Amino acid sequence: MIVISALLANIIDAGTDALTLAEDMDEATFRRSRLARSEISRLVGVIATNLADLPDAQRQQFAEIDWSAWSALTPQLQHDGPERDEALWFATRALVPATLMWLRVYKEGAPGLFEFQGR
Structure with missing residues (x-):
C-alpha cells in the first residue's frame, strides 16, 4: 500500500532542500557548481x-501541479550536458517552488493527506 503522506513528505523535504541549496545562486554559479548541481x-x-x-486520485485532486512538466523533466534528468542543466535550472527556479506552493495550499484544505496514519 502506498502511504500518500510519506510520498508528500518526501516531495516537500526534497523540494525544500533543493531550494535551500540553490537559494543564493544565479544561473552561471549553478552551472559552475558540479557538487550543487549533482545534489x-x-x-x-x-x-x-x-x-x-x-x-x-491525488493527481486529480492536485490538479494545479504541472504534471506534464514533471513528466517531461524526468527523461531530461537521465542525461548529462547543457539540456539537463537547463531543465534543472527551470525546475529549481519555477517547477519546484510552484509545486511546493500548491502542496501548501492543498495541505490547508486536506491536512489529513499529509499526516501519517500508522497502524
Whole structure:
C-alpha cells in the first residue's frame, strides 16, 4: 500500500532542500557548481519519482501541479550536458517552488493527506 503522506513528505523535504541549496545562486554559479548541481539533480529526481508514484486520485485532486512538466523533466534528468542543466535550472527556479506552493495550499484544505496514519 502506498502511504500518500510519506510520498508528500518526501516531495516537500526534497523540494525544500533543493531550494535551500540553490537559494543564493544565479544561473552561471549553478552551472559552475558540479557538487550543487549533482545534489539538486538527485533531489529533483526524488521529487519527480515521488510525484509519479502518487495515485491517480491525488493527481486529480492536485490538479494545479504541472504534471506534464514533471513528466517531461524526468527523461531530461537521465542525461548529462547543457539540456539537463537547463531543465534543472527551470525546475529549481519555477517547477519546484510552484509545486511546493500548491502542496501548501492543498495541505490547508486536506491536512489529513499529509499526516501519517500508522497502524
